[in-house]
Amino acid sequence: MSEVRQDRQYTQTHEWVLDNGDNTYTLGISDHAQELLGDMVFVELPSQGDEAQMQDELCVIESVKAASDVYAPANLEVLEVNESLEDEPELLNSSCYDDGWLIKFSADSVDDLMDASTYEQSLDSE
């Protein structure tokens, strides 16, 4: 059973969004996603200041098995990227909810995401 952190929201494409409470959000991928992909080896992150529309391809994460796109969950501006992933892409596997965060962003609104229990249910029915 994969872990679903209760303190954040989720997208249909297995990203999580955490409201940091200071008008910024953090984006990452869920335990289910990292498990499916397997050992991560490369991460392509956007740059600070980049803007993206909802559903735009924001990052590319590549495991030995496959490359996968990470999509913008909202219209956003990138505030910070997780530089550690450059040298330690395996953080996405070992700590997808904590040290394996992808980007921090600002957005006018972040809606239409699933809460943790809805996401959990969607996984059970997969």
Add this chain to the structure above:
Amino acid sequence: MQRTSLYESHIQSGGKMVNFGGWEMPLNYGSQIHEHNQVRNDAGMFDVSHMCAVDIKGDDSKLFLETLIANDVGKLKVYGKALYSCMLNEAGGVIDDLIVYFLNDEYYRIVINASTTEKDLDWINSQAEKFDVTVDPQDELAMIAVQGPNAISKTYTAIPGVEEVCAGLKPFSAASIGTLFVARTGYTGENGFELMLPKKAAEFTWKMLLDAGVEPCGLGARDTLRLEAGMSLYGSEMNEDISPLEAALSWTVDLSNHNRNFIGREALENLKAEGLRKTIVGLVLEGKGVIRDHQLVRTSIGDGEITSGTFSPTMGKAIALASVPVGSKEMCEIQMRNKWVFAKIVRPPFVRNNEVLV
């Protein structure tokens, strides 16, 4: 799906099971990169029981095999000595690649791939009709490959009696201890043994190896290891439409005995006379990204294709085997996710005995 006699052992070790050629096999037990490194640095083991050992016996055994395969079993004269060969069709294409062990003039053992077992046996049986031989698939055997710098010493610790018999065993040779057949062969570029043993002994042998500190490794690691070692995978580097000469496997074709008319010989000789047009080379990507099978390759003298692409944990870079025009050298481009990316052309192997060679 079929299951080997080690299925329960895989589940107990946390194996993530997948369908491989109709067999339910472990892809990994958590991290394929960890398992890969375990083999390069210590000792890991693979359940390869889905492969098939076939015993060829009878007065015409040698004659039969001299016809059946492109390498020459005539070179094998000592009990247990083995060779690697392709088995060809009349057009010179590869039906399968395999290892043959000489036991005596009337007894050889061949080991064929899991995904081609049925096809191979049909072919071998029909070719055997003209010869005084029996073709006997060893369905009661399990196979475990123990690989890594400490594989041999840990096997000795795990299984009593093996060291006494195998201490002087050279690479590509085998020995028997009762019902245990120990071959110093492998598909990883590391030292080690491939063990063939009765199915009922498989579980407890696996357990003894675990207790001796050998870690279970899955098919994911098996693929990254063999690619680093520059070894071909049937269905990727060669298939029924590709001859060994076009798959950089000329070294497995022995034409020296002109009286040995093996199946596919004429086709190969014609191909040589016409001039070979393509070959297999190694590729290394300096930048980010993982090379994937079937991506297009562009060289200065023509186009080709990735036959096997992956990430090399030992090198920290993407590597691949690719089919390209003969004479391609230095650099080429690979079409990766809509971009053309430069890669270096190298001669495999990439890694041997944990040392990067390219």
